[in-house]
Ligand SMILES: [Ca+2]
Ligand SMILES: [Ca+2]
């Protein structure tokens with residue numbers, strides 16, 4: 001056994017590890033969000049995953065735990081068309097449950113959750129989660 005052989009084997013092993021780990025890091029995994037492995041994501045599970053994804057914090061530019069309409073507009077940015085298709089043009093007002101002109105993390109999370117529950121079954125199944133994963137990922141709607 002030569003030193004060269006050892007070096008080559010070690011870098012090949014490192015490469016295999018890097019390739020295997022890649023996709024799991026780049027994408028939101030359904031199984032990570034489905035904490036009880038029931039095959040669907042409940043609103044409680046959603047709130048945890050959504051909070052971890054960091055979208056709300058990223059949009060809340062001044063960190064006052066409220067998303068103002070200006071912060072909302074900045075967050076939607078150039079994705080207005082896709083956004084309206086997904087959540088509807090009146091989403092901001094609809095999600096502001098207490099009509100105080102700002103969205104709490106709960107109001108925002110519930111609105112998004114309902115938006116992804118396309119069949120209105122009350123939970124998010126894997127195909128519905130696919131849209132959410134795309135939106136949270138690189139260059140997606142939320143791109144965080
Ligand atoms: Ca579940
Ligand atoms: Ca704010």
Ligand SMILES: [Ca+2]
Nearest residue numbers: 096098100102
């Ligand atoms: Ca509110």
Ligand SMILES: [Ca+2]
Nearest residue numbers: 117121123125
């Ligand atoms: Ca559903």
